[in-house]
Amino acid sequence: MIDAEITGIILILIGLYGIITKSNLIKQILSLNILSIGVVLFFVGTGYVKGADIPIMPRAKVVDPLPATLMLTTLVVDVAITALALALILRIRGEEK
Numbered sequence: 001m002i003d004a005e006i007t008g009i010i011l012i013l014i015g016l017y018g019i020i021t022k023s024n025l026i027k028q029i030l031s032l033n034i035l036s037i038g039v040v041l042f043f044v045g046t047g048y049v050k051g052a053d054i055p056i057m058p059r060a061k062v063v064d065p066l067p068a069t070l071m072l073t074t075l076v077v078d079v080a081i082t083a084l085a086l087a088l089i090l091r092i093r094g095e096e097k
Helices: 002-021 025-047 066-096
Strands: none
Touching: 002 025, 025 066
């Protein structure tokens, strides 16, 4: 599935561009989320095999379940990082006033 890999790379580049160019902290957090979704999409795309079966019933070709499993963990960590970053931004904005 080359399309998922290319889309993932494009999302990674968009996220990096947003992190580098935006000075607003909320926009940087959103760019970080876009970057992480791009990484997830890229790795899930690398584990996909066209016409393959699930690994529970092994045949000649099976889909590799490891990238999908690791990316589920990555998504949970990304949600926690986003929540922490938003809480820190609220704390910074509260101290500025």
